[in-house]
Amino acid sequence: MRQKLRAALCLALCAILLATMCACGGSGGYRVVDDYSGESSYHIAFRKGDRLKDYVSAAMEVLASSSVLRASSVRWFGENLIAVDADADAMEPYWDSVPARTVIVGIDLNNMPLSYLSNAGYEGFDVEFILQICDYLSWDVSFYPIAMENAEIELNAGNIDIAMAVQDSAVTDNMDISPAYLTSRYVLVARYGSHIRRRSGLKGKTLGVTVADEKVLYQNEKFVQSLGSVIYQTNTEGLFQALMKGEVDGVLSSSIVAAYYMK
Amino acid sequence: MDLILQQMPIVLKALNEGFLQTLKLFFVTGLGAIPLGLVIAFGSMSRFKPLSVLTRLVVWVVRGTPLMIQLLIIFYFPGMVWGHNIWGKGESGRFLASAIAFIFNYACYFSEIYRGGIQSVPVGQQEAGLVLGMTKSQIFFKVTLLQVIKRIVPPMSNEIITLVKDTSLARIIALQEIIWAGQSFLKGSHGIAGAIWPLFFTAVYYLVFNGIVTVLLGRLEKRLDYFR
Numbered sequence: 001m002r003q004k005l006r007a008a009l010c011l012a013l014c015a016i017l018l019a020t021m022c023a024c025g026g027s028g029g030y031r032v033v034d035d036y037s038g039e040s041s042y043h044i045a046f047r048k049g050d051r052l053k054d055y056v057s058a059a060m061e062v063l064a065s066s067s068v069l070r071a072s073s074v075r076w077f078g079e080n081l082i083a084v085d086a087d088a089d090a091m092e093p094y095w096d097s098v099p100a101r102t103v104i105v106g107i108d109l110n111n112m113p114l115s116y117l118s119n120a121g122y123e124g125f126d127v128e129f130i131l132q133i134c135d136y137l138s139w140d141v142s143f144y145p146i147a148m149e150n151a152e153i154e155l156n157a158g159n160i161d162i163a164m165a166v167q168d169s170a171v172t173d174n175m176d177i178s179p180a181y182l183t184s185r186y187v188l189v190a191r192y193g194s195h196i197r198r199r200s201g202l203k204g205k206t207l208g209v210t211v212a213d214e215k216v217l218y219q220n221e222k223f224v225q226s227l228g229s230v231i232y233q234t235n236t237e238g239l240f241q242a243l244m245k246g247e248v249d250g251v252l253s254s255s256i257v258a259a260y261y262m263k
Numbered sequence: 264m265d266l267i268l269q270q271m272p273i274v275l276k277a278l279n280e281g282f283l284q285t286l287k288l289f290f291v292t293g294l295g296a297i298p299l300g301l302v303i304a305f306g307s308m309s310r311f312k313p314l315s316v317l318t319r320l321v322v323w324v325v326r327g328t329p330l331m332i333q334l335l336i337i338f339y340f341p342g343m344v345w346g347h348n349i350w351g352k353g354e355s356g357r358f359l360a361s362a363i364a365f366i367f368n369y370a371c372y373f374s375e376i377y378r379g380g381i382q383s384v385p386v387g388q389q390e391a392g393l394v395l396g397m398t399k400s401q402i403f404f405k406v407t408l409l410q411v412i413k414r415i416v417p418p419m420s421n422e423i424i425t426l427v428k429d430t431s432l433a434r435i436i437a438l439q440e441i442i443w444a445g446q447s448f449l450k451g452s453h454g455i456a457g458a459i460w461p462l463f464f465t466a467v468y469y470l471v472f473n474g475i476v477t478v479l480l481g482r483l484e485k486r487l488d489y490f491r
Contacts, residue, residue: 021345060335067280073429104353107473109447109450109452110447110450110451112450112451112456116451116452117447117452118454118455119273119454142352142353144352144353144354144437145437146437147437150437152345153339154437156342156343157338157339157341157342157343157348158342158346158347158348158352159348159350159352159356159357160352161343207273232447233457234450234456234457235449235450235451235457236451237451237456237457238457241457
C-alpha cells in the first residue's frame with residue numbers, strides 16, 4: 001500500500017514537472033500551431049550578367065560544406081535553416097578570375113532578424129552571412145540601407161552590387177539571383193502554455209500580424225472571418241511582445257522570424 | 264516613462280546624425296540655389312529670344328513636376344540608362360544627387376521670385392538713371408537691386424521655410440536624413456521597436472529650426488525697411 005502511494009506520488013510529481021517544463025517552453029515560450037502559406041525562398045540578387053553572382057553562389061556552396069554557415073544559422077535561429085547545396089569544390093573554376101574588390105551590399109534595415117541596425121552597427125543573420133562569404137573571397141564589404149522594393153533599381157543603377165534577402169515574389173527578369181540560402185513559410189504561432197494547439201483553436205481569438213503581412217493573412221479570408229479580431233503591429237518585435245504579454249492569442253509570422261523568437 | 268528616458272540618448276544620437284544630414288542639404292541647397300536662381304532669372308528676362316524661351320521652358324518643367332520625381336530621375340537615370348553611376352556609391356553619392364536636384368529645383372522657384380522683384384521696379388527709375396548718365400550695371404546694382412532685395416525677402420522666406428521641410432524628400436533615394444532616423448525606431452532600429460515618440464521629437468527639430476530661420480529672416484526684413 002505504502003509502495004503504491006509512493007509510486008503514485010512519484011508519478012504525480014513527474015507529471016507536474018513535465019507540465020511546468022512544457023509551460024515554460026524549451027522553445028522560448030512559443031509554439032508553431034499550423035502552416036499558413038506555401039514556401040518562399042530568400043536569394044541574393046545581382047545586376048543582370050554580373051559575374052559576382054558566380055563567385056558568391058560558388059562561395060555559398062563551399063561554405064555550406066563546412067560548419068560556418070550552419071553554426072551561424074543555429075546561433076540566430078536555433079536550428080540549421082541553410083538551404084544551400086554543399087559543394088566543397090564549387091570555387092575551383094573561379095579562383096583564377098576572382099578580383100580583389102569592395103562590394104556594396106544593400107540591406108533592408110527593417111528586416112529583423114535578417115538585417116537591422118543596433119548600437120553596434122548593422123546586425124542580423126544576413127549581415128553575418130554575407131560577411132562570411134566576402135571574407136572567404138577576400139573582399140571588403142560596405143553596407144548600405146535600401147528600401148527593398150527598390151532593390152532592382154539600386155542594382156541596375158550601380159548604387160549597390162548585391163541586394164540581400166530578395167524573396168521569390170520580388171525577383172524580376174532584370175536581376176540575377178543566387179540559389180536560395182534560406183526558405184521560409186508563413187506560420188501561425190501561439191504561446192507555449194496556451195491551450196491553442198491547432199488552427200481551429202484560434203477561432204474567435206485575437207490574432208496579431210504585422211502591417212507588412214496583412215496581404216498574406218487575407219489570402220485565407222475564411223480563416224480571417226473565423227477570428228475574433230486582428231491586431232496590427234508595425235514590426236515583428238512588437239508582434240511577439242504582444243503575444244508574450246497575452247495581448248493577442250496567436251500571431252502570423254514568417255517561419256524564420258518565428259524560429260528567431262522561439263530560439 | 265522610464266523606458267523613454269532610457270531610450271532617449273540612443274534616439275537623440277540617431278536624430279542628431281539625421282539632422283546633420285538635413286542641415287547639410289539645406290545649406291548646400293541655399294548656397295547653390297540663391298545665385299543660380301539669379302542667373303536663371305536673367306536668362307528668362309533675356310532679350311535673346313531662344314535663351315529666354317529655353318529658360319522659361321526649363322523653369323516650367325521643373326516647377327510643374329514633383330521634386331520627388333526629379334530626385335528619382337537625377338539619381339537613377341545615369342546608372343540605369345548610361346550604365347555608369349556618376350554620383351558615386353554610398354551616402355556621399357546620394358547626397359550629391361540630392362543636392363543637385365534641390366539646387367536646380369529651388370533655383371527655378373527663386374528665379375521666378377527674382378524676376379517678379381526685378382520687374383516690379385518701375386521702368387521710369389531705370390530711365391531716370393540713364394538720364395543721369397549711369398551705366399546699365401550701375402543702374403542695376405545701385406537702383407534696382409536694393410529695391411529688389413527688399414521686395415523679395417518675404418516670398419524668399421516662404422520658400423526657404425518650405426526648403427527646410429522639403430529636405431525630407433531626399434529619403435526617397437535612401438538618404439538617411441532625420442525622418443529616416445525617426446521612423447526607423449518604429450521598426451526595430453538600435454533595439455527600439457514600435458516607438459512613435461521619436462517622430463514627435465523629429466517634428467520638434469524641424470519646428471525649432473524653422474523658428475530660428477523665421478526669426479532671422481524677420482530681422483533681415485526689418486533691416487531692409489529703409490525704403491518706406
